Amino acid sequence: MTTNTNSAGSGGKTRHEVCPVSELPPGKKKIVQVGNLTIGVFNVKGEFYALANVCPHQLAPLCEGRVTCETIAPEVGEYELIREGEIIQCPWHGWKFDIATGNSVFNPHKLSTPTFDVAVETPPTDDDGEDETANEDGTDVEGSDQQAEYGTELMGDQPPIDTYEVEVEAEVVVLYV
Amino acid sequence: MSQQPRSGSRARDPDDGNLSLVDCDVHPYLRDEDDLIPYLPKNFQSQGVFYPKGYWSSPIGVPREDAHPDDGGPPGSDPAKVADQLLDPFDIDYAILTGGGPSLAASTLPNTYYAGALTSAYNDWLIDDWLSADDRFLGSISVATQNPEHSAKEIHRLADHPQMAQVIAGSATRIPLGQRNYWPIYEAAEEEGLPFAIHVGPEGRAFTNPPSGAGYPNSYFERHTVLPANFMGQLVSMVLEGVFVEFPDLNFVMIEGGFGWVPHVLWRMDKNWKGLKEQAPWLERPPSEYVRRNVRFTTQPIEEPEKSEHLLQIFEMMHAEETVMFASDYPHWDGDSPAHGLPPLPEGLSNAIYHENAQELYGL
Ligand code: FES
Numbered sequence: 001m002t003t004n005t006n007s008a009g010s011g012g013k014t015r016h017e018v019c020p021v022s023e024l025p026p027g028k029k030k031i032v033q034v035g036n037l038t039i040g041v042f043n044v045k046g047e048f049y050a051l052a053n054v055c056p057h058q059l060a061p062l063c064e065g066r067v068t069c070e071t072i073a074p075e076v077g078e079y080e081l082i083r084e085g086e087i088i089q090c091p092w093h094g095w096k097f098d099i100a101t102g103n104s105v106f107n108p109h110k111l112s113t114p115t116f117d118v119a120v121e122t123p124p125t126d127d128d129g130e131d132e133t134a135n136e137d138g139t140d141v142e143g144s145d146q147q148a149e150y151g152t153e154l155m156g157d158q159p160p161i162d163t164y165e166v167e168v169e170a171e172v173v174v175l176y177v
Numbered sequence: 178m179s180q181q182p183r184s185g186s187r188a189r190d191p192d193d194g195n196l197s198l199v200d201c202d203v204h205p206y207l208r209d210e211d212d213l214i215p216y217l218p219k220n221f222q223s224q225g226v227f228y229p230k231g232y233w234s235s236p237i238g239v240p241r242e243d244a245h246p247d248d249g250g251p252p253g254s255d256p257a258k259v260a261d262q263l264l265d266p267f268d269i270d271y272a273i274l275t276g277g278g279p280s281l282a283a284s285t286l287p288n289t290y291y292a293g294a295l296t297s298a299y300n301d302w303l304i305d306d307w308l309s310a311d312d313r314f315l316g317s318i319s320v321a322t323q324n325p326e327h328s329a330k331e332i333h334r335l336a337d338h339p340q341m342a343q344v345i346a347g348s349a350t351r352i353p354l355g356q357r358n359y360w361p362i363y364e365a366a367e368e369e370g371l372p373f374a375i376h377v378g379p380e381g382r383a384f385t386n387p388p389s390g391a392g393y394p395n396s397y398f399e400r401h402t403v404l405p406a407n408f409m410g411q412l413v414s415m416v417l418e419g420v421f422v423e424f425p426d427l428n429f430v431m432i433e434g435g436f437g438w439v440p441h442v443l444w445r446m447d448k449n450w451k452g453l454k455e456q457a458p459w460l461e462r463p464p465s466e467y468v469r470r471n472v473r474f475t476t477q478p479i480e481e482p483e484k485s486e487h488l489l490q491i492f493e494m495m496h497a498e499e500t501v502m503f504a505s506d507y508p509h510w511d512g513d514s515p516a517h518g519l520p521p522l523p524e525g526l527s528n529a530i531y532h533e534n535a536q537e538l539y540g541l
């Protein structure tokens with residue numbers, strides 16, 4: 001994952017490239033390490049969200065749970081599944097959280113897990129050849145192996161036939177922490 | 178009116194018209210069980226009065242030895258004696274009669290038609306022999322839960338009687354009380370504005386489940402100790418099945434099943450609700466909130482922890498100022514004295530437990 005400081009429009013947060021968009025299709029999630037934070041990045045129906053991978057209950061790795069739905073009841077004895085794919089369920093005791101807001105389903109106003117800003121960006125061209133798979137502090141990030149195949153290097157030797165399409169392929173999911 | 182906390186801290190100004198004590202569990206006994214036969218429908222009269230009894234025998238008896246009527250009938254069988262021994266000396270404003278013998282055991286009878294008929298007979302006898310004897314007696318409409326259709330009819334038949342305060346059944350069941358087959362009973366009770374109560378006792382008799390899921394206990398001692406296990410199962414079933422969502426105005430009274438376990442069950446339900454609420458998605462609030470709103474527990478047999486302040490802590494944990502009502506269980510051996518059964522309580526809690534909660538529940 002590529003990390004640099006982006007002071008423009010991100011409130012002084014640090015910019016971390018998570019992966020190419022193509023690696024995180026709708027319904028998928030990726031868990032990445034940023035410094036000493038573990039963060040789950042989710043693609044929910046084309047929208048990207050990021051949650052701390054920590055359950056506020058007993059600090060389980062929340063984002064390793066199932067991506068699921070909420071169950072409501074139009075009547076006693078009836079079940080209706082709503083918001084399919086929008087909920088993460090803690091792998092330990094099953095508490096559910098809204099992926100978009102980090103709010104718990106059962107007590108949304110009082111209990112939540114932190115969220116982070118995510119964006120989809122075309123990465124800036126980078127010719128200095130630095131290793132971009134490590135964070136600024138030198139720690140490796142999870143999933144960095146695959147990421148080496150993408151980014152600016154891919155476009156190096158083979159000039160794009162269709163510039164527009166290549167740029168779409170090259171879009172990356174970026175986390176601001 | 179100010180009261181000093183003291184043992185059984187109650188005081189009533191006789192002139193202010195306020196209640197001071199409602200006893201939520203008093204048992205009227207039949208002088209002779211055959212007294213019910215004339216009240217049975219003709220087709221059942223030749224079969225007499227029968228219901229599953231026994232199973233466990235108490236070495237010290239179940240009724241109090243000192244409660245026999247002066248003419249020697251069974252304890253608790255003479256309304257005048259109950260007035261002399263309980264209502265008058267303790268200045269009890271109302272005593273809720275909770276049935277006994279055939280009425281509470283009716284829910285264990287395999288023959289559902291006979292079970293229904295037996296409860297109807299008992300109810301008519303209760304009106305004739307007890308409710309008419311003293312207007313401080315309030316009755317409970319006995320029903321046989323394994324026959325919900327008859328139960329609902331019985332509730333509608335008797336709800337207008339001015340001294341009928343609630344519906345009651347023995348707590349023994351084949352399947353837990355929250356399940357939908359019982360709902361005609363709750364619908365009728367809610368419609369008539371009567372609480373639905375259960376009373377311990379007949380668990381395990383005939384086809385019903387044993388007093389705890391562990392199986393049949395060996396002794397009366399063992400069985401009496403585990404009776405709350407059934408109440409835990411019934412309460413959790415009533416709440417999680419959504420009875421209080423479907424029937425928000427139904428009150429549920431749990432009589433003589435103890436209450437020390439209530440905080441534990443409330444915490445456990447609320448904790449599980451966080452992870453498992455998808456199995457009861459109709460619960461809009463944490464389960465404990467339905468208990469506070471819809472369920473009441475009676476005090477007898479009062480929990481006697483090592484330190485009496487622990488009892489106050491249990492009361493605090495279960496919001497006793499809203500949920501607990503005094504009961505003596507007269508004339509049973511494990512009953513509590515209205516004056517000395519409970520330790521001193523703070524004034525507000527004392528008023529709530531000794532009369533206010535019952536006044537509100539029963540509209541007194
Ligand atoms: S640690 Fe997540 S639900 Fe308990």
